[in-house]
Amino acid sequence: MKNLTPEDKNRIDELKNHLQERKNHLLGYPVTLNFDYSLLYKFLQYPVNNAGDPFYMDGSHHMNTHSIEREVIHFFANLLKAPENNYWGYVTNGSSEGNLYALYLAKRLYPGGVVYFSEESHYSIEKNIDILGLNYQKVKSQPHGEIDYKDFEEKILLHQDQPAIIIANIGTTFKEAKDDIKPIQDILGKCKVKKILYPL
Numbered sequence: 686m687k688n689l690t691p692e693d694k695n696r697i698d699e700l701k702n703h704l705q706e707r708k709n710h711l712l713g714y715p716v717t718l719n720f721d722y723s724l725l726y727k728f729l730q731y732p733v734n735n736a737g738d739p740f741y742m743d744g745s746h747h748m749n750t751h752s753i754e755r756e757v758i759h760f761f762a763n764l765l766k767a768p769e770n771n772y773w774g775y776v777t778n779g780s781s782e783g784n785l786y787a788l789y790l791a792k793r794l795y796p797g798g799v800v801y802f803s804e805e806s807h808y809s810i811e812k813n814i815d816i817l818g819l820n821y822q823k824v825k826s827q828p829h830g831e832i833d834y835k836d837f838e839e840k841i842l843l844h845q846d847q848p849a850i851i852i853a854n855i856g857t858t859f860k861e862a863k864d865d866i867k868p869i870q871d872i873l874g875k876c877k878v879k880k881i882l883y884p885l
């Protein structure tokens with residue numbers, strides 16, 4: 686920052702002013718304005734890098750926060766009732782990468798599986814399906830954003846003999862709709878979808 690020209694400094698100021706001005710017109714949707722990251726500002730002076738596996742790789746770069754990353758994973762493992770001492774994970778750079786990694790694991794576990802997701806699912810799902818070259822069925826949504834279970838059943842019936850990879854939303858981006866796991870499980874049972882699990 687020290688070597689910046691007056692023009693560069695000016696551009697940075699302009700960006701700051703632009704964001705400040707836009708903030709005054711933001712209702713807080715679909716992101717929140719209710720945060721205060723000021724406690725974290727001091728960390729911007731360090732080249733922190735969490736590359737690698739937070740559980741197995743210490744590596745030579747010690748400027749990381751792997752121990753905190755593991756704490757985050759323990760928190761979510763507990764929330765999701767993961768089997769004790771038998772889970773793994775990492776903190777992604779955002780939800781798009783989270784969706785990508787989840788679909789990647791599903792692809793490894795269920796080769797030849799079909800991904801079912803609703804019209805209201807975030808667009809990163811469709812993009813990641815394309816990146817991974819997966820088969821899919823896009824299911825209709827109800828007007829309030831929840832998946833349409835009747836259409837889901839019809840789509841499932843088209844691929845009964847293939848493993849089903851289900852994207853169930855827990856708060857869609859635009860309507861905060863939630864897909865109910867119970868009817869989804871009932872439909873899978875009723876349609877006798879094959880459960881073929883491959884070792885990773």
Ligand SMILES: Cc1ncc(COP(=O)(O)O)c(C=O)c1O
Pocket residue numbers: 715778779780781782784807809856857858
């Ligand atoms: C449900 C959902 N998935 C994925 C994303 C993409 O998130 P990111 O920008 O962190 O990749 C969003 C962003 O709004 C989202 O609402």
